Amino acid sequence: MRQWRALAVLGTAQFLMVLDTSVMNVSISQLVEDFDTEVTAIQAVITLYALVMAAFMATGGRLGDILGRRRLFLVGLVVYGVGSGLTAVAPTLWMLALGWSVVEGLGAALVLPAMAALVAESYTGRDRAVAYGVIGGLAGAGIAVGPLLGGWVTTYLTWRLVFAGEVVVVIAMLCFRGAIPESPRPERRPRLDGVGAFLSAAGLGLGVLGVLQSGTWGWVQPQNPPFTVLGFAPTLFVVAAGVLVLAAFAKWERRREAHGTDPLIHLSLLHRLPLRSGLLTLVSQNLILLGLFFAIPLYLQVVQGFDAFETGLRLLPVSVTMLVASVLASRLGRVMGPRRVVRLALLTLLGAITWLLATIEPVIDDAQFAGAMALLGVGMGLLASQLGNVVQSSAGEEERSEVGGLQFTAQNLGSALGTALIGSILVGALAHAFTTQVAKNPDVSQEARQQTSVALEAGISFVPTEQVRSAAERAGLPAAEVDAVTDSYATAQLNGLKAAILAAGGITLASLLVTTHLPTGRAGRGKDPGTGAPGVPLEQA
Template sequence: MGRWKALVILGTAQFLMVLDTSVMNVSISQLVEDFDTEVTAIQGVITLYTLVMAAFMITGGKLGDMFGRRRMFAVGLVVYGTGSAITAVAPTLWVLAAGWSVVEGLGAALVLPALAALVAGSYRDRDRSVAYGVIGGLAGAGIAVGPLVGGWVTTYLTWRLVFAAEVVVVVAVLLFVRWIEDHALPGPRVRLDGVGAALSALGLALVVLGVLQSSSWGWLRPRNSPFTVFGFAPTLFVIAAGGVVLGLFRSWERHREARGRDPLVRFSLFGVPALRSGLTMLLSQNLILLGLFFVIPLYLQVVQGLDAFQTGVRLLPVSATMLVASMCGPLLGRVAGPRTVVRLGLLVLLASILWLLAVIDPALNDLQFGLSMGALGLGMGLLASQLGNVVQSSVSEADRSEAGGLQYTAQNLGSSLGTALIGSLLIGALAGVFSSRIADDPQISDAAREQAGISIEAGVSFVTTEQVRAAAEEAGLPPTEVDAVVDSYAEAQLSSLKAAILAAAGVTLVGCAFTRNLPNDRLGSPGSGPP
């Protein structure tokens, strides 16, 4: 047990980082009600959390190199626990965003890079492969427990208790953080590149902001946008500005490196094929997972009318199979290389998404839905069992913190883009299909079409059909037109859900192209990868 004590503490922290994200996803409807807001606002809060992590993850890894990984792990936990406490008592949506999205996000940005480096530094060869399988399995366990426990607590008590309990867990982890060994890095102490940190954070923020707001601003034709650029919606210009800032960030880093100063990111690391492929696959994995975990609860809660606990029960198969597949990764590694396992995971993932696409229907088929969710978790678990080890095993000990920062930056950027992009496609498809349906329905009068068109231009929301019915009746439409509008909206709901899920399938297919450079030797065997 002695050599695995550190893994218990590190694994608990990993479990905690995943838990509250899944709680938030399953509690979307209750959060909308509690804060008297819309789904898009909660989408923004969830996206901001992962964006803060993505923006500051590399900086967090560098701080671990400067002040010690164990120390930054502990400091990050204190910040994270503070954010959890603020979230538990948040009276308004803005306080929720500050506590959960910003403070917890900053805490996680300190914890996770240190965690990845500490796991890699504490274990070698096959033990390291086992350790990353356990870490991936505990991430799966967080996804498993989050919807179920969070759903039960949200339905029968309050979601706030989950975050209050997190504070207790953080305190317990801090009491045993001394079990983790930390090895000081040789050589002079590194310095933080403040300009690089600011440029990377700003660039990532602009890209994700543009994607997130595309559903309300529009991509080209402006809708509900605060300003226009040459008569066009600002979306693509904001994304392009983010790309320019990231280009400046790259130039600045190369400039610092050429002058012998410590860069925030050494872009030479991207010349390692296995690292590059591993990071790309981590981004794709989280884009798909968080995109689907935003869409599926909407189908279960808004369309099917299930509460948070019932939603958690329906999501249990994906969580359970992800846990099992993640834990079995090291066993698979004995007979197949990471490239083979990841490709198998992508194949299972694609099949499960197409299966889910066929299951989305006005009437919920519990058996088919549960089986498709189980297959989804199996595919995700196979990816999770390999990618962390691929990234860390492709670099040397001195580069572990930086690789850990890149690893979790890729994961959280994928999570941000998943929630923003898939959510944006969902709302955009909802508006487009609803407009088309009411335009083609002869039972709807021109006056009703014009009124609906004005509402859609102002920004359509993913709400229940009962809310649409109430709004139509309040507008004074006759019963036949009310029924026609509600039917059109119900069809638009299902079509938009399918469009969002189909986009996830497209990302899965694209991801296959980036597996070529993954190693195909059995990681974890003596001598594989840098020490």
């Protein structure tokens, strides 16, 4: 039993950092009200949190090699606790973004790669597979507890208490730091590649910024951008700039490797097909999950009018089944092989998304919605049970921190893109559907259509229909036209939500293409010829 004490501390860190995002997602409406802002602003804060983690995970992994993984884990916990404290007392949206998105994000970027490496160091063979199954289960538990705990606290007390509680948990974890074993000292400590760290962060930041703002700026035709480029919306140019910076990062890293200087990331790692396939699947998993967990609470809170606690209750089925599936399916991977389990998971997600699309109606059918959520959790749990072990099994002992950085970079890049992309699709589809509905509604006059067009050009947000009704009344529209515009917006809301969820389904289907090189055999025997690395080997087909 003593050997699992380290896992208890390390797993608590994983639980805590998953809890954060799920609390924020279920509290969107309350945050909009508390900070007197719009849904798109909270979307940006959530995206920034994931983006900061994605941008600095590789740096965090390399710092673990330089300073020691245990030391960095503990330093990261302190930074994370400071961020939680700032978030708990944040008086403005900017302070929320600083405390939660930036400081907590940086703390997580230090903690998570070190955690992944420490788990791999502390356990071998079948114990390591079990440990990663538990880590996946605790991630599921964070998603399970987050909506319910966050919803209850937000509705009956204040969401700030969740972050105050996180400070207490961090202090308790620091008190039990003795359970975490010291990492073996490397023969030579690598140096930090500062230029590589800057280029990777800048490239990821520009790419995600473009996707995040696409709903406001427009992809090609300018909608409401701060500037234009040759008459076009800046979105694709910003994304392209991010791609070019990442290309420069790759060239810089290859140059450092060629000269025998320590790179931020050994790009040769990505030539290992199981590792690359596992990382791409992690991006897909988190893109789908965080995209849906941004759209679904909006449906429940804004369209259905549920408070945060009622929203958390309706998200409970996905959380419970994800927790159960992620714990139980680690054995399934040993029987079927990770590739088959992951493909089964993606097909399960497709079924859940199809079912979910059928439940997006003006009046919710709680039984059907719960069934779709439960099936969604099964699919996510199956994915969570396999991918951490697949990725870490592709690494040698000296590569644990670096591969851990890649693992959590992939996860958080998927999270950032999920919130940004699905959110922008939702807002863009809402604007298009609203325009179409108003144009074809015979009860709306030409004058009202022009007023609606002006309002759309100024930007549209996902708000309750009563706000649209009030705006129409303030504009002096007759009662019949107020009803017509409000009904058009209500229909557009559902169409926007369905478009966002359908996009998640398309991404799920496309994700099957990146599973080709996942291991197919049973874990725990022999050596993985696809990696050439020790660890928990996985036989290749």
